[in-house]
Amino acid sequence: MLVTAVLALLGFGITPSNAATSITVATAIGRQDGSTASVTGYVVGQPTATTTVVRSNFPNDYALALADSASQTSTSAMLYVQIPTAFRASYGLQSNPSLLGKQITVTGTLTAYFSHPGLKNATAFTGGGGTDPGPDPGDYYAGAEGKTGAALKSALHTIISSQTKLSYDQVWDALKVTDQDPSNSSNVIEIYSGRSISKTLNGGDADDWNREHVWAKSHGDFGTATGPGTDIHHLRPEDVTVNSARGNLDFDNGGTAVAQCSGCTADSDSFAPRAAVRGDVARMIFYMAVRYEGDDGFANLELNNSVGNGTAPYIGKLTVLKAWAAADPPDAFEKNRNEVIYSQFQHNRNPFIDHPEWIASIWP
Numbered sequence: 001m002l003v004t005a006v007l008a009l010l011g012f013g014i015t016p017s018n019a020a021t022s023i024t025v026a027t028a029i030g031r032q033d034g035s036t037a038s039v040t041g042y043v044v045g046q047p048t049a050t051t052t053v054v055r056s057n058f059p060n061d062y063a064l065a066l067a068d069s070a071s072q073t074s075t076s077a078m079l080y081v082q083i084p085t086a087f088r089a090s091y092g093l094q095s096n097p098s099l100l101g102k103q104i105t106v107t108g109t110l111t112a113y114f115s116h117p118g119l120k121n122a123t124a125f126t127g128g129g130g131t132d133p134g135p136d137p138g139d140y141y142a143g144a145e146g147k148t149g150a151a152l153k154s155a156l157h158t159i160i161s162s163q164t165k166l167s168y169d170q171v172w173d174a175l176k177v178t179d180q181d182p183s184n185s186s187n188v189i190e191i192y193s194g195r196s197i198s199k200t201l202n203g204g205d206a207d208d209w210n211r212e213h214v215w216a217k218s219h220g221d222f223g224t225a226t227g228p229g230t231d232i233h234h235l236r237p238e239d240v241t242v243n244s245a246r247g248n249l250d251f252d253n254g255g256t257a258v259a260q261c262s263g264c265t266a267d268s269d270s271f272a273p274r275a276a277v278r279g280d281v282a283r284m285i286f287y288m289a290v291r292y293e294g295d296d297g298f299a300n301l302e303l304n305n306s307v308g309n310g311t312a313p314y315i316g317k318l319t320v321l322k323a324w325a326a327a328d329p330p331d332a333f334e335k336n337r338n339e340v341i342y343s344q345f346q347h348n349r350n351p352f353i354d355h356p357e358w359i360a361s362i363w364p
């Protein structure tokens with residue numbers, strides 16, 4: 001007993017309660033007793049009132065909301081975390097919008113914030129942060145581990161087919177969030193032209209932006225039906241005139257300059273976007289070829305090495321798209337877009353943004 005007491009005094013063999021492993025958000029909500037704890041959860045927005053959490057257009061860096069699921073929308077299942085000044089640059093959502101959907105751990109005092117279960121006086125934040133979402137949220141890709149080739153494609157199809165589907169009207173509002181200009185929250189970025197344009201200028205008139213189907217909707221004849229026609233992993237804002245110039249062309253190098261689209265080229269059977277988004281385009285096409293396999297009432301979408309595919313459920317050129325993906329790896333904007341679609345809208349991911357190496361495994 002004497003030895004045990006001495007060791008305890010020296011700090012050996014004891015585990016203080018506040019040094020224990022982190023607790024869940026649900027536990028933290030139920031333990032609003034002023035104690036200190038480390039809480040692990042997913043960032044799901046910024047609290048602005050007792051029952052209000054915003055998921056875009058964050059007003060400042062003062063607070064964030066945690067939940068046990070990245071897709072949680074009920075404020076009653078959220079913990080409101082006050083962010084001290086020292087941590088705002090790294091963990092405030094206005095400065096780090098890509099933190100949304102990421103898992104972090106916060107240590108602080110379990111006490112009400114905004115008259116809601118909360119955590120204040122935080123002394124440590126870990127995980128998340130920065131502008132580069134991690135590639136494997138939770139165990140999202142667990143079913144694909146160890147697989148290659150056709151088996152990998154099949155596993156990914158199963159994983160990403162679990163999604164929330166949007167209507168074509170809902171796509172307008174979704175794109176205003178997924179494609180928001182990081183430098184101007186009132187604007188979106190057009191995929192091909194790169195132009196920043198007011199969110200309010202969506203429509204069908206010249207110089208408006210509309211909803212471009214990167215996998216041309218006539219390639220498989222799915223139109224704007226809920227499913228591939230409304231899947232925002234490949235729907236992007238684009239200038240009306242440039243959208244028309246692209247039409248349903250396949251993707252390939254070459255051609256002549258496209259009006260109002262600096263760096264874009266086209267000829268009679270193919271289109272090439274500006275170099276900065278060629279990889280983005282390729283990864284959207286790879287996503288569509290895995291997500292839509294003909295088992296949900298729509299055509300089996302596949303890549304081939306041709307152009308001029310017309311209304312067949314194919315898009316090419318495969319070799320060119322693979323080269324584009326390699327030359328233009330995922331950047332912060334593309335990764336953040338994937339995260340926002342996952343956490344706020346469809347709740348599925350584009351695996352080729354998270355794991356670009358899977359392209360060569362499926363299409364060697």
